[in-house]
Amino acid sequence: MRHAAVLAAFHYTEHELPIPPVVYGIIGAIAFIFLGAVLWSYKDVASRHALPHDPEATQHATSTGSETHGAGHAGNH
Numbered sequence: 001m002r003h004a005a006v007l008a009a010f011h012y013t014e015h016e017l018p019i020p021p022v023v024y025g026i027i028g029a030i031a032f033i034f035l036g037a038v039l040w041s042y043k044d045v046a047s048r049h050a051l052p053h054d055p056e057a058t059q060h061a062t063s064t065g066s067e068t069h070g071a072g073h074a075g076n077h
Contacts, residue, residue: 074075
């Protein structure tokens with residue numbers, strides 16, 4: 001009974017949307033497409049820098065102990 005009294009006292013007013021509901025979906029789709037394009041722009045970034053063109057960098061990457069920073073250098077810090 002109390003619930004019915006609360007519902008009877010509640011005055012519901014309907015507000016119209018500022019734009020048609022379909023436009024909200026279109027805006028959302030455009031936002032996701034834009035974010036997908038941003039994400040796509042980072043595709044394969046790591047492999048772009050995988051092959052250094054500097055001979056010293058190549059030597060450093062293939063030298064013994066290159067797993068630890070500075071171990072492949074011969075005092076060239």
